[in-house]
Structures are given as structure tokens and as C-alpha cells.
Amino acid sequence: MSTSALIVLIVVVALVLLGILVIVARSNATSAHQKLCGGCRRVMLPVWTRCLFCGWAPVARLEFILGPMANQTLPLSEEVTTIGSVAGNTVVLADPAVSRKHAGIRKVNGEYELADLGSTNGVYVNGHKVPKKTLEPGDIIRVGNTEAVFKPE
Ligand SMILES: [Zn+2]
Numbered sequence: 752m753s754t755s756a757l758i759v760l761i762v763v764v765a766l767v768l769l770g771i772l773v774i775v776a777r778s779n780a781t782s783a784h785q786k787l788c789g790g791c792r793r794v795m796l797p798v799w800t801r802c803l804f805c806g807w808a809p810v811a812r813l814e815f816i817l818g819p820m821a822n823q824t825l826p827l828s829e830e831v832t833t834i835g836s837v838a839g840n841t842v843v844l845a846d847p848a849v850s851r852k853h854a855g856i857r858k859v860n861g862e863y864e865l866a867d868l869g870s871t872n873g874v875y876v877n878g879h880k881v882p883k884k885t886l887e888p889g890d891i892i893r894v895g896n897t898e899a900v901f902k903p904e
Contacts, residue, residue: 788804788805789807790804790805790806791804791805800860800861809904810827811901811903811904812824812826812827812902812904813827813856813892813899813900813901813902814900814902815897815898815899816891816900817893817896817897818846818897820844820897820899825841827856827858831856831857831858832855832857833853833856834849834853834854834855834897835851835852836849836850836851837852840853844894844895844897846895847895848895848896849872849895849897850868850869850871850872852868852869852870853867853868853874853895854866854867854868854892854894855868856886859885862885863885864884864885864886865881865883865885865886865892866883867882867883874893874894875893876891876893878891886901886903887901888901888902888903
């Protein structure tokens with residue numbers, strides 16, 4: 752191999768390394784918004800519904816602020832969580848304004864979808880009556896005389 756060919760090779764390798772450095776620097780910059788795993792503290796990509804390193808998954812919860820469940824927290828660890836006035840629901844609310852099967856929260860692709868299950872008095876989120884809603888952090892859900900705040904993790 753001649754000296755000039757060697758120099759060209761070194762320049763090409765240097766350019767490739769520089770390119771990789773730029774790509775790494777960019778991905779670090781965008782990772783500032785990414786969330787950390789609650790298990791191993793590594794960065795989780797937004798598309799992951801659970802950590803691919805250790806299997807940890809965020810558990811959303813409802814924090815009850817009004818009604819018979821006030822000051823209690825309910826982890827939404829099941830695929831479907833139901834709220835109603837009779838046994839068989841995940842949350843049983845002894846409240847005359849709550850229907851037997853009032854509302855349900857279902858996990859869909861890592862999000863939580865609240866649905867009215869045909870209640871008499873409806874389901875309210877942030878004061879608006881909704882048949883169905885994908886829950887956002889801080890949403891206040893009202894069922895009968897009970898209010899709960901949705902916390903995603
Ligand atoms: Zn992890």
C-alpha cells in the first residue's frame with residue numbers, strides 16, 4: 752500500500768468517526784425528554800410500554816380525592832379496571848349515584864382509556880361528560896360523588 756493511499760484511508764476513517772460522533776451527540780440531545788426506567792434507571796424510548804433492559808413497566812394509578820375512597824390510591828395494574836356499585840368491580844363504590852357497572856379503564860398500547868359502561872349519571876373528566884377518553888396525566892375523573900386524579904406513574 753502506498754503512502755498516499757494510506758493517507759486517504761486515514762481521512763476516510765476519520766470522517767466516518769466524526770459522522771458517528773455527530774449522530775451520537777444528536778441522539779443524546781433528543782434524549783433529554785426521554786423518561787428513565789423506574790427499575791434500572793436507563794433511558795426508555797417513548798415507544799416502549801415497558802423497559803427492554805429489566806422488564807419494568809410504569810404502573811398508572813388513580814388517587815381518590817372525593818367520595819368513599821378519598822385519600823386512597825388504586826394502581827391500574829390490571830388490563831381492565833372497572834368501577835361500579837356492585838361486587839365484581841375492581842372498585843366498589845357504595846354511592847347511590849353510581850351505577851352497577853359504571854365505568855371502566857382499559858390499557859391500550861400503554862395508554863389508559865376510560866369508558867362509560869352505560870351508567871345512568873355518566874362519567875366526567877375535568878368537568879366534561881365523556882363516553883370515552885384516553886386519560887392524560889392529571890385528568891380528574893368523576894363518577895357519582897367520587898373524584899380521582901389520574902397519575903400515569
Ligand atoms: Zn429497566
